[in-house]
Structure formats: C-alpha cells, structure tokens
Amino acid sequence: MNIREGMIPTVLGAAVTATGYALKQKRGSNKMIANTVFGFGLAHIVLGTIDLVEHRR
Numbered sequence: 001m002n003i004r005e006g007m008i009p010t011v012l013g014a015a016v017t018a019t020g021y022a023l024k025q026k027r028g029s030n031k032m033i034a035n036t037v038f039g040f041g042l043a044h045i046v047l048g049t050i051d052l053v054e055h056r057r
Contacts, residue, residue: 006051013044 020038023029 004052005055006048006053008048009044010048010052013041013046013048015041016044017041 017038018041020034020036020041023034023037024031026034
C-alpha cells in the first residue's frame with residue numbers, strides 16, 4: 001500500500017476541521033474550544049498540503 005507523504009495529515013485535518021465546525025454550530029458548546037479544534041484542523045490541512053506539493057513524483 002503506497003500512501004503519499006502528507007496525505008494522512010491532510011485527511012486527519014479535514015476530519016478535525018469538520019468536528020470543529022460541528023462544535024461551532026452546536027448551541028451549548030464552548031466556543032473557544034470549538035475555534036481551537038477548527039484552527040488545529042485547518043493547520044493540519046495546510047501542512048499536509050505543503051507536504052503533498054513538495055513531494056510530488
């Protein structure tokens with residue numbers, strides 16, 4: 001199985017971003033935690049995408 005470098009952080013970041021977005025939409029959730037999770041996911045997407053672009057074959 002051949003997985004490109006950067007694919008796992010990008011996919012993980014998408015899942016974490018979706019979770020953060022869902023927390024932001026929920027009324028009873030802590031907004032600071034929701035924004036932190038959302039930003040953490042976006043950072044993973046950006047860093048994973050940089051790896052994908054740098055290590056193209």
